[in-house]
Amino acid sequence: xxxxxxxxxxxxxxxxxxxxxxxxxxxxxxxxxxxxxxxxxxxxxxxxxxxxxxxxxxxxxxxxxxxxxxxxxxxxxxxxxxxxxxxxxxxxxxxxxxxxxxxxxxxxxxxxxxxxxxxxxxxxxxxxxxxxxxxxxxxxxxxxxxxxxxxxxxxxxxxxxxxxxxxxxxxxxxxxxxxxxxxxxxxxxxxxxxxxxxxxxxxxxxxxxxxxxxxxxxxxxxxxxxxxxxxxxxxxxxx
Amino acid sequence: xxxxxxxxxxxxxxxxxxxxxxxxxxxxxxxxxxxxxxxxxxxxxxxxxxxxxxxxxxxxxxxxxxxxxxxxxxxxxxxxxxxxxxxxxxxxxxxxxxxxxxxxxxxxxxxxxxxxxxxxxxxxxxxxxxxxxxxxxxxxxxxxxxxxxxxxxxxxxxxxxxxxxxxxxxxxxxxxxxxxxxxxxxxxxxxxxxxxxxxxxxxxxxxxxxxxxxxxxxxxxxxxxxxxxxxxxxxxxxxxxxxxxxxxxxx
Numbered sequence: 001x002x003x004x005x006x007x008x009x010x011x012x013x014x015x016x017x018x019x020x021x022x023x024x025x026x027x028x029x030x031x032x033x034x035x036x037x038x039x040x041x042x043x044x045x046x047x048x049x050x051x052x053x054x055x056x057x058x059x060x061x062x063x064x065x066x067x068x069x070x071x072x073x074x075x076x077x078x079x080x081x082x083x084x085x086x087x088x089x090x091x092x093x094x095x096x097x098x099x100x101x102x103x104x105x106x107x108x109x110x111x112x113x114x115x116x117x118x119x120x121x122x123x124x125x126x127x128x129x130x131x132x133x134x135x136x137x138x139x140x141x142x143x144x145x146x147x148x149x150x151x152x153x154x155x156x157x158x159x160x161x162x163x164x165x166x167x168x169x170x171x172x173x174x175x176x177x178x179x180x181x182x183x184x185x186x187x188x189x190x191x192x193x194x195x196x197x198x199x200x201x202x203x204x205x206x207x208x209x210x211x212x213x214x215x216x217x218x219x220x221x222x223x224x225x226x227x228x229x230x231x232x233x234x235x236x237x238x239x
Numbered sequence: 240x241x242x243x244x245x246x247x248x249x250x251x252x253x254x255x256x257x258x259x260x261x262x263x264x265x266x267x268x269x270x271x272x273x274x275x276x277x278x279x280x281x282x283x284x285x286x287x288x289x290x291x292x293x294x295x296x297x298x299x300x301x302x303x304x305x306x307x308x309x310x311x312x313x314x315x316x317x318x319x320x321x322x323x324x325x326x327x328x329x330x331x332x333x334x335x336x337x338x339x340x341x342x343x344x345x346x347x348x349x350x351x352x353x354x355x356x357x358x359x360x361x362x363x364x365x366x367x368x369x370x371x372x373x374x375x376x377x378x379x380x381x382x383x384x385x386x387x388x389x390x391x392x393x394x395x396x397x398x399x400x401x402x403x404x405x406x407x408x409x410x411x412x413x414x415x416x417x418x419x420x421x422x423x424x425x426x427x428x429x430x431x432x433x434x435x436x437x438x439x440x441x442x443x444x445x446x447x448x449x450x451x452x453x454x455x456x457x458x459x460x461x462x463x464x465x466x467x468x469x470x471x472x473x474x475x476x477x478x479x480x481x482x483x484x485x486x487x488x489x490x
Binding site: 204 | 415464
């Protein structure tokens with residue numbers, strides 16, 4: 001380290017300036033718990049990220065990105081993760097190690113760089129066609145403490161909500177059904193609708209469902225797999 | 240000039256205190272200016288103690304977050320300290336007309352309004368509208384915004400009587416707004432009772448055949464969900480929040 005001779009007064013001021021600068025640019029340690037508040041929905045692997053004010057995972061009333069579409073239609077967060085990596089975000093992937101079951105929680109820690117002042121989260125909700133639980137750019141408080149944020153269910157606007165078994169591949173109709181959900185989702189539904197008239201990200205209108213596990217319009221169970229907002233709770237402790 | 244900048248950045252609640260400061264500084268400035276060559280006014284027509292009325296301007300952006308509920312023309316009102324509806328109270332006739340038919344003209348014409356504006360037309364799902372409103376009225380410290388979800392019997396969203404006097408210049412505030420039921424019309428979803436494109440029916444009916452109390456809306460049922468007489472489909476169902484609202488003080 002280079003030593004520069006200077007007056008004691010100047011040295012004090014320099015130290016003071018450094019001290020002030022470090023309080024505003026210090027990384028933060030976040031302890032985060034995501035809770036699935038529903039009794040009948042599963043969340044696919046959750047992606048949570050601290051990022052700059054310039055980046056967004058999704059925005060209400062904007063068209064979904066192809067990466068958001070892949071998450072919302074099939075639960076694939078790899079595209080969002082690479083977008084976030086390219087934007088120098090601090091990322092946590094898949095804290096539940098797979099599906100986050102109804103009423104279950106997953107906890108993790110995240111250290112955010114000083115430039116990454118905002119927190120976002122996304123995970124597909126099942127059963128749905130392109131529904132997801134999301135948090136869009138919540139400003140991370142500088143003050144230490146525990147904060148609670150309630151999250152809503154969104155519709156990516158990229159696929160018709162036909163509510164019948166099908167594909168998780170972006171652009172293909174129907175809902176993906178991973179093995180753990182196979183028994184709880186109906187069969188042979190004729191389809192609720194083949195239209196998606198609102199192609200912007202919006203608040204999900206909810207699933208219709210029906211009470212017939214082997215026929216009917218929908219493969220969703222109307223007494224178990226519906227929801228009302230909020231669908232998730234996020235507890236963030238700023239250490 | 241300095242005092243002007245300071246004035247712009249303070250909230251309205253402290254405006255009174257700073258008025259004294261302005262008067263004092265103005266008097267000092269006047270005293271100094273009077274000694275210099277740059278003094279442009281004669282003593283007769285320069286009246287430093289009369290302040291022009293302070294103008295406050297706000298930009299309000301509303302986004303329709305629903306899948307299939309167009310919003311009726313957005314009413315924006317500045318007024319004194321009051322609520323224009325309350326859960327557990329009867330809706331006014333003006334609110335009833337807005338909530339049943341999407342017609343905001345009576346609501347905008349209420350005598351207690353100090354400043355009003357309205358969007359030119361309805362706001363479709365996924366769309367946004369930005370409206371500007373200005374006032375020089377010192378009591379216009381409270382905001383009401385209201386709109387109907389037109390593919391319903393009498394559902395509306397908005398906020399009322401929100402104190403905006405603490406907003407400093409360029410400060411922004413946002414809300415996600417839930418859906419109310421005006422309680423003035425039964426939610427029968429019947430043909431001819433829904434004014435929106437789902438039906439094209441009658442809007443306002445003076446007869447109050449519901450509980451006549453404002454409350455939170457329980458959502459529409461639709462014919463797809465077992466209400467066989469409903470003109471609505473699954474596409475008209477909604478969940479909270481229905482609206483995102485952002486206000487920015489611009490002056």
